[in-house]
Amino acid sequence: MRLWPQTLLWRTVLLIAALLVVAHLTWLQIFRASEIEPRALQAAQQVVSVVNLTRAALVTAEPARRFALLNELAEREGIQVYSGDPAEASPPLPERQFLRIMERRLRQDLGPQTRLALEREGIKGVWVSFRIDSEEFWVLLPRSRIERNEPLRWIGWGALVLVLALIGAFLVVARINRPLRELTRAAEQLGRGATPPRIAETGPVEIRTLAHAFNNMAADIQRQDEERALLLAGVSHDLRTPLARIRLALEMLDDRGASDLKAGVTQDIGDIDTAIGQFLDFARPIDAETVTTDTDLNALVQAVVERYTRHGRTVRFTPAPLPQLPLRVQAMQRLLTNLIDNALHHGGDVVDISTGVDGKMTYLEVLDRGPGIPEADAERMLQPFTRMDSARSTSGTGLGLAIVDRIARLHRGMVKLLPRQGGGLCARVELPSAPQAE
Numbered sequence: 001m002r003l004w005p006q007t008l009l010w011r012t013v014l015l016i017a018a019l020l021v022v023a024h025l026t027w028l029q030i031f032r033a034s035e036i037e038p039r040a041l042q043a044a045q046q047v048v049s050v051v052n053l054t055r056a057a058l059v060t061a062e063p064a065r066r067f068a069l070l071n072e073l074a075e076r077e078g079i080q081v082y083s084g085d086p087a088e089a090s091p092p093l094p095e096r097q098f099l100r101i102m103e104r105r106l107r108q109d110l111g112p113q114t115r116l117a118l119e120r121e122g123i124k125g126v127w128v129s130f131r132i133d134s135e136e137f138w139v140l141l142p143r144s145r146i147e148r149n150e151p152l153r154w155i156g157w158g159a160l161v162l163v164l165a166l167i168g169a170f171l172v173v174a175r176i177n178r179p180l181r182e183l184t185r186a187a188e189q190l191g192r193g194a195t196p197p198r199i200a201e202t203g204p205v206e207i208r209t210l211a212h213a214f215n216n217m218a219a220d221i222q223r224q225d226e227e228r229a230l231l232l233a234g235v236s237h238d239l240r241t242p243l244a245r246i247r248l249a250l251e252m253l254d255d256r257g258a259s260d261l262k263a264g265v266t267q268d269i270g271d272i273d274t275a276i277g278q279f280l281d282f283a284r285p286i287d288a289e290t291v292t293t294d295t296d297l298n299a300l301v302q303a304v305v306e307r308y309t310r311h312g313r314t315v316r317f318t319p320a321p322l323p324q325l326p327l328r329v330q331a332m333q334r335l336l337t338n339l340i341d342n343a344l345h346h347g348g349d350v351v352d353i354s355t356g357v358d359g360k361m362t363y364l365e366v367l368d369r370g371p372g373i374p375e376a377d378a379e380r381m382l383q384p385f386t387r388m389d390s391a392r393s394t395s396g397t398g399l400g401l402a403i404v405d406r407i408a409r410l411h412r413g414m415v416k417l418l419p420r421q422g423g424g425l426c427a428r429v430e431l432p433s434a435p436q437a438e
């Protein structure tokens with residue numbers, strides 16, 4: 001698993017989170033450092049007054065009342081007094097700045113022999129020694145007297161602030177990100193050849209400018225598409241009509257020994273007509289047709305195959321069970337006729353077609369026993385106007401496979417020109433089986 005997220009949103013949120021945590025910890029440190037001295041001095045002050053009071057009580061009380069006095073101190077204030085021995089070694093004091101400051105202050109106020117400990121005779125608490133004449137006493141105070149009441153509370157508040165700041169950061173970044181996401185989606189659509197709807201030109205200036213530029217670009221592309229379609233429709237009409245008239249005139253001409261010539265001209269006219277058809281198909285805005293959900297690809301293939309067999313061509317079809325697919329029916333028919341025409345034209349007299357499912361995709365294969373296409377040229381042949389040298393002497397435009405490739409990609413699929421087992425070409429179209437939203 002990759003921990004560094006891929007989206008702008010989460011990267012920014014993570015970065016802000018890191019910054020906040022660092023800032024927070026820094027502040028905590030600064031706060032602790034600046035607060036430690038006043039807190040130690042305040043604690044020392046408290047201890048000093050307790051010790052002074054205790055000592056005064058001990059000194060002034062009659063010896064008979066001392067015991068009762070000590071008991072009362074213990075009960076009311078949680079303060080206990082033990083007698084000690086000046087010769088005994090000082091219990092160790094943990095090396096902490098807070099305690100050092102406190103000890104220093106205690107010695108200033110109570111005399112240089114004052115000792116401070118956190119544990120003595122196995123009892124934990126704040127131990128402070130004092131002297132009356134040469135006798136030593138220890139006062140034991142509960143530790144809560146010198147400790148910060150709830151250190152954890154600070155961490156809790158800190159965490160709360162952090163979480164709030166993070167939620168804020170997430171909302172801010174998500175807000176900035178939304179138009180970007182919309183733009184990305186539109187750019188993807190445009191990249192596939194579809195026309196995205198105009199995106200909203202709102203938000204901060206940079207985003208607005210970007211959206212505006214993108215909308216302009218998309219509109220330009222669409223306008224060019226439309227103009228191109230218009231131009232080609234015009235060309236088609238203006239070329240095909242006279243062609244049809246010439247063909248008709250030829251039929252009506254009697255032969256007078258020029259039947260070869262007539263057949264040749266008829267053939268040429270047919271080729272020109274086919275070429276015009278190819279140019280039109282290639283220039284057609286490809287997403288013009290709407291998607292028909294739940295199309296039966298097998299039935300579609302079967303219908304096209306029957307058209308060929310009616311004209312006496314040998315096209316055999318082996319269907320396999322397929323899921324229903326969202327397809328553009330006319331485009332798919334065009335894809336199939338281009339592949340079958342190629343197989344008959346460049347390949348051989350017998351064409352095999354099969355369909356099937358392979359993992360998550362549906363495939364359609366058009367196979368022939370011709371010369372095939374060398375692997376090194378396969379990718380290139382999908383480009384418009386490219387043809388193998390061997391095909392130069394025959395009619396054709398070099399647009400057929402480019403049209404096939406475009407239609408396949410429009411359906412989120414792809415075309416592969418593979419060598420067929422035992423010789424020939426296997427033109428394979430792979431389409432995703434799972435229906436995907438456009």
Ligand SMILES: Nc1ncnc2c1ncn2[C@@H]1O[C@H](COP(=O)(O)OP(=O)(O)O)[C@@H](O)[C@H]1O
Binds near residue numbers: 388390397
């Ligand atoms: N089934 C096939 N067998 C052998 N070569 C093929 C086959 N299909 C296409 N080709 C080669 O790919 C080239 C490009 O095909 P295409 O784009 O349909 O153009 P066209 O058929 O107009 O020449 C063809 O000129 C031919 O050289």
Ligand SMILES: [Mg+2]
Binds near residue numbers: 338398399400401
């Ligand atoms: Mg072709």
